[in-house]
Every structure is written in C-alpha cells, then in structure tokens.
Amino acid sequence: MPQLTSTATDAARSIVIYDVTRIVTRALNAAPNGIDRVDFALARHFLARSAGERGALICTAIGPRLADPDSALETIEGVESLWREDGDAGEDEVYRAVVAALLSNGSTRASMTRVKRSPNLSFLERNWQAMRRWAPYLGRPTGEAPRGAIYFNVTQFLVDRSWYLRWLTARPDVKPVFFVHDLLPIEAPEFFRAREAMLHPRRMSNVCRCGAGVVVGSQAVAERLRQFAAECGRPELPICVARLPVSPVFSSRAEPPAALVGVNYFVICGTIEPRKNLLTLLNVWRALARDTAPPKLVIVGKRGWLSAAVIEMLERSDALRPHVIEAGGLSTPGLRSLLAGARALLMPSFAEGFGLPVAEALAAGTPVIASDIEAFREVGGDAIDYVDPLDGLGWLQAVRDYSTPQSPRRRAAL
Numbered sequence: 054m055p056q057l058t059s060t061a062t063d064a065a066r067s068i069v070i071y072d073v074t075r076i077v078t079r080a081l082n083a084a085p086n087g088i089d090r091v092d093f094a095l096a097r098h099f100l101a102r103s104a105g106e107r108g109a110l111i112c113t114a115i116g117p118r119l120a121d122p123d124s125a126l127e128t129i130e131g132v133e134s135l136w137r138e139d140g141d142a143g144e145d146e147v148y149r150a151v152v153a154a155l156l157s158n159g160s161t162r163a164s165m166t167r168v169k170r171s172p173n174l175s176f177l178e179r180n181w182q183a184m185r186r187w188a189p190y191l192g193r194p195t196g197e198a199p200r201g202a203i204y205f206n207v208t209q210f211l212v213d214r215s216w217y218l219r220w221l222t223a224r225p226d227v228k229p230v231f232f233v234h235d236l237l238p239i240e241a242p243e244f245f246r247a248r249e250a251m252l253h254p255r256r257m258s259n260v261c262r263c264g265a266g267v268v269v270g271s272q273a274v275a276e277r278l279r280q281f282a283a284e285c286g287r288p289e290l291p292i293c294v295a296r297l298p299v300s301p302v303f304s305s306r307a308e309p310p311a312a313l314v315g316v317n318y319f320v321i322c323g324t325i326e327p328r329k330n331l332l333t334l335l336n337v338w339r340a341l342a343r344d345t346a347p348p349k350l351v352i353v354g355k356r357g358w359l360s361a362a363v364i365e366m367l368e369r370s371d372a373l374r375p376h377v378i379e380a381g382g383l384s385t386p387g388l389r390s391l392l393a394g395a396r397a398l399l400m401p402s403f404a405e406g407f408g409l410p411v412a413e414a415l416a417a418g419t420p421v422i423a424s425d426i427e428a429f430r431e432v433g434g435d436a437i438d439y440v441d442p443l444d445g446l447g448w449l450q451a452v453r454d455y456s457t458p459q460s461p462r463r464r465a466a467l
Contacts, residue, residue: 055095068202070108070227071099073125075210077111078308080132083382084147086324086354087409088234090385092207093129094298095232099205100126108202112211117220118192137384139201142310148387154378155316155349157343162222167367167379195220196228203265207232213255215324218263228265233257234408235329237278244328244404246358261285270297273427296432297407299416302389306418309394317348317456320395322388322410324403325364330401330424330442335366335373337449348396348456355381355387396455396463400424403442408432420466422451438466 076096079089100107100122111119133139142148150168154345196205204227211217212231221229234258242250260267261282267290269275275292282290323329334350356364367379383391392398398414400423411432414421423429425439440447454462 058095060287064107067228068106068108068199069099069123070110070202070204071096071122072110072111072204072206072208072210073100073120073128074110074117076125076132078126080135084136084355084384088208090409091232091297093133094300095205095207095385096125096129100129102126106199108198109202110195112217113191115191117195117217119195119197120192125262131138138386140384140386142386142390145384145387147383148390151351151378151380151387151391152310152312155313155372156352157316158375160163161366164174168381179320195224198224200226202462203229204229205232206223206230209233209256209260212259213252215259218259219372221263229263230266230268231260231264232268232270233260233274233278234270235274236281237404237406239281240277241404244326244359257281258285261287263289264290266291266293268293268295270295271428271431273407273431274408297359297409297412299409299412302385303392303413303417307389307393310390313391313394315344317394318398319348319399319452319455320351320353320388320391321399321401322353323400324354324357325352325353325360327359328403328405329354330403331360331363332366333401333445333448334399335363335370335377335441336445337452338376339370339372340449341452342376344453347376348452350377351391352377352379353383353391357383361362388413389417392417395419396460397422397466399448399452400429401440401442401448402426402429418467420455420463422448422455422466436466438462 075097076092080440100109107122107158109122109125110117111120135440137145147168154166204221206212209231221227238245238250238253239257262285267278269278269292272294275294278292282288282422321331321334338350366373367377392414397420398410400408400411400421402424405426405428407429411421411423411429415433415436420438421433422438422440423433424442429437438451440451454460
C-alpha cells in the first residue's frame, strides 16, 4: 500500500506545525474522549520542548494563525490538569462515586446511579486559566511559517471549512498531513446526526483535495479512504497506517483496586450513541436481573445523540436500576483502575474506525468481549472474545460465562 515515504522523510528534517485549535476548546469539557486522548498524545510529542524547532497553529478571530508552541504546551498541561489526567484514580470524584455505587446495595436506589463531574467554582476557575491566554490571541501570519514545514491536523477540526485551509494554497511549500479516524458518517449515516453526515464528506473531500498525505489508525480505514480519494480524483493520495497511541497509563498490568476485589462488574466505554449498540447490552442486563446475583454494568461515557430509547431505559427501568451505573467525566486514571477490576470490557459496537478502548484494555491486561467487526479484528486479533453485535443471546451467555468465579472462558482470554 502507499506510504508517506517522502513526507515521513521530510518530517525528520522539517518543522511540524501542529494544529491546536480543538485542544484549546477542550477545556470546556469535563473529561477527554478517545479523540482527545490521541490528539493530546500527539500534540505532546510534536510540541515537546525536547523536539527542537517546532510550531503550532490555532484559529483566531481573524482566521488561522501561527501560535507560540510553548503556550500551546502549557494549555495542554492545563487542560490535562483540569481533567485530573496527571493524578491518581483516587483523586477523581467520579471514580470514587462509581466505586461507592459498585459496593452499594443497588436494590435500595430510588433511581439509577448516574455519576458525572460537577462544574464547581474550582472547575470554572481552572477552565478560565486554561483558555484565557487564547481569548485575545492574534498570533503571527501563516505566511511566516518555515519553508518546507509540515502542517499536521489530527482531528479534522474546521477542515469542513474551505477558508480554514486557504492559507495552504498560498504556501505550496507547506505539506498538509491529516489524521483520519474513520469515514463512518459517510458509510453509516444512520448512526449520526444529519448535520454530521453532511459535514464529513466535505471534510474528507478537503483532506483528499489538499492533503500531501494522510495517516489512519487501521487498514480498514485506509481501504475505505483510498476508495473515497479515488472518487475525489486523488487515487494516488499517500496513506500511512499507524496504530493510535495508547496512553502510558495503560501500558502495564495493574492489580484490581483492593475495594473492588471480588466485585462482579463489567465496563463499556464510549459516548452513548447508536453505533455503540448499548441497547443490546441493556436488554442483556434486563435478563441478567432475574439471576440470583447479577453483575453490575458501568457505562463510561457521556450522553450523545439519537439515543432516546437507551436513555429512557436508563432512567425508567426498574429492572436495570440496581445493576447499571452511568459514569460521565471519568478521568483516564479512573478508567484504568476500573478496568483493572472488571470481569471484562464490553464493546458491542456496530461500527468503529479503530476502537481505542479495546487497545487500552488489552494493553492493561483486561479481557475484552467485542463485536465481530473488521476494526476490532485488526486491533485485537485472537486476543478478543468475539460475539456478533446482533446476537443478544450470545452476549447474554458471554456475560454469564465471564461472571462465573474461576471462569474457564475468562481465563482463556487473559
């Protein structure tokens, strides 16, 4: 397959201008999602003070401008501190609340446990500190970008706007490289809001039109992007497959938290949205609720879009109330600690571009039960216990098998 051979070689001697526009906006969120974790990891790499000459770009009130890389790095550190990414799980109030809910007798609850980080005064103050330096910022003209630099955009933020990329036309010596996470809003628009299904083709068209190269996280995405690029008149677009970086937090096995040893629970991680197939799991748990000692399910992720049926079940089901915990705003260290004690990570998705939580769980030594889809096969190979996303009875049996003490099926997955 085509590789970013010339671009990668140039990167060794060219300055990389990293787009930090989306990073600056993330101070408005209580916790990172998967794209955030990838964006921040790559930004830290390319903006590190040890990296020598480096550059940053941000969208200002007067359009895209060159930014001070040290200020960009300080913002990254500020937002990560805001998210408690640099602390222990025990410092995360959401994690502590989830542990308390796992240890509680759920049958006494008046409503399902929903935990999320509260935007208190301390949060708002740190939020302002992370963003204030950029409010009046005008930066330097993009015309001052070093000759032969590489512009790297990891999130496609604002790439649907042609004006945002117009400066590259005036600087043909600057090589634009984009990270494309997936083409799912094009391939499966029924899982997304109508606006997203409209904007993503525009983003991908702009990427194919002006990109010197593209980085993707899986071979599956590469193949789909190659087809799309050919339709856009760029069949020769260089595409490099590079696995998404997993946070160092997940890089070693950890013992389960003492408080959770022996607690029977599972974790699903991701925004509550249609393609995550959470409705299947909730129906599985409705069946499990009839068992003598059903496991608990921790949903790690915020509420997203087009999921009214899921939210109705979460808020109104008496059967689910004692056994399901919804956790929004959980820090990465908190997620790592929860995974360490879980019977397994559950990922029943209909579609994924990569599946970062799967890679994180496998790196940390947590068993994974996941949909038998191409993206997960590529990430996990034989290390995953696969179940068809439409096989509700198969998911029910898998959860029951993994819940059994000294489960042979679970031991085989470790």
